[in-house]
Amino acid sequence: MELEEYFPVWKDLSEMQRSLLAGAAVRRFAPKGTLLHAGAADCVGLMIVRSGQLRAFILSDEGKEITIYRLFERDMCLFSASCIMKNIQFDIAVETEKDTELWIIPSDVYKRLSDSSLAVANYTNQLMAARFSEVMWLVEQIMWKSFDKRLAEFLLTESTLDGGNVLRITHDKIAAHLGTAREVVTRMLRYFQSEGMVALSRGAVELTDRDRLQALAD
Amino acid sequence: MELEEYFPVWKDLSEMQRSLLAGAAVRRFAPKGTLLHAGAADCVGLMIVRSGQLRAFILSDEGKEITIYRLFERDMCLFSASCIMKNIQFDIAVETEKDTELWIIPSDVYKRLSDSSLAVANYTNQLMAARFSEVMWLVEQIMWKSFDKRLAEFLLTESTLDGGNVLRITHDKIAAHLGTAREVVTRMLRYFQSEGMVALSRGAVELTDRDRLQALAD
DNA sequence: GGTTCTTCTGTGACGTTGTCACCGTCAGCG
DNA sequence: CGCTGACGGTGACAACGTCACAGAAGAACC
Secondary structure, three states: OOHHHHOOOHHHOOHHHHHHHHHHOEEEEEOOOOEEEEOOOOOOOEEEEEEOOEEEEEEOOOOOEEEEEEEOOOOEEOHHHHHHOOOOOOOOEEEEOOOEEEEEEOHHHHHHHHHHOHHHHHHHHHHHHHHHHHHHHHHHHHHHOOHHHHHHHHHHHHHHHHOOOEEOOOHHHHHHHHOOOHHHHHHHHHHHHHOOOEEEEOOEEEEOOHHHHHHHHO | OOHHHHOOOHHHOOHHHHHHHHHHOEEEEEOOOOEEEEOOOOOOOEEEEEEOOEEEEEEOOOOOEEEEEEEOOOOEEHHHHHHHOOOOOOOOEEEEOOOEEEEEEOHHHHHHHHHHOHHHHHHHHHHHHHHHHHHHHHHHHHHHOOHHHHHHHHHHHHHHHHOOOEEOOOHHHHHHHHOOOHHHHHHHHHHHHHOOOEEEEOOEEEEOOHHHHHHHHO
């Protein structure tokens, strides 16, 4: 049982709490593109990323999206268990961006833990604060930064995640991440290309001048 | 000592915790327009509203603002004590919108409480979740709603807070709340006026057709 | 009362971003 | 090969933000 490696406050749990957790936690594999959670209705439980990558986003009535934050190895997704928290009024969706292995802790079990363990409660707090920070960062981006800067920054962080200089991503996906329309992304990328900062091809963006993109992003 | 009335988990504290809290909490009065907190630098401590009204907002480098949420009687302002939480990376400012009476609990005291009391830790969680919800609501407003709807909604909620149909507020203040420019507010209000939904005068907006405003807001 | 100052509001021109309609291109597949 | 669906490109226009400036309403001071 290697759950303890992924559950940081394991060491602060009692024997009983440990066995409760170990008995209830489930492993799951989800291929790239799986919708893991949508809306408050399905209360899967708390998810911990063993490997892979998740994207949390919100959806408008007309089907527009914007990425709220991402989750990587060892991150925990609180809001897939949002039903255990009253005061949570919004709907978040979560999907896999890569093939992903997960631990899933059923909502009620997690609730019992955080209701009985100070360590778990405080850790939950820290997690929530971290997510809160990410959302506040998003608000600041949306409000105060122009689109060219946002796009440049997105391309750069995306490429450091993926490794290479060639991003395999469509304009449509980029638009969904940044919460804008595909045409807008296309236009700006064309401009970047005319300035020699990127090279475009179907389904891919190559970063040809990271320094200028970086300069733009600041 | 009536702090217990404003501190919902008082009943779950031990005698020692109660006296710690009671000994450390301070009362403060702040007239309308006081800046209570700005940035992570000043870590006043956790604030509880006894009476009055607060506004939490963020500031851009160029001095633009947007209201994140508001606090009313009995609400607690976590982020004035943000320094006790690692993982909080953003700066929020808080100012009084009316003459306000506060309890202030020094940050270190609150930290000791939430580190030692499960009830306090879980209550903090709930508060954070509630604020999180408000910010998510804000993101949805900014992203998916057009400005006329946002303005209509703002005028309506503002008037239910203040009571009467005549809001004493400048276009500039409205713009700061909604995170836009004054000219934009002016233009839209003029349009509302031309449609008979409001009547404008210097420093005031009178709502003359709440029903149509309400219809707009949805 | 006037004069000055500040705050608040109004407006036109223009830049950026979002929306709409529609078309062209490319890849895969029968 | 031709069809199909996904992807990218484009022009026109709408919505909102920005800038520059002007005028009007109060406040303050004499």
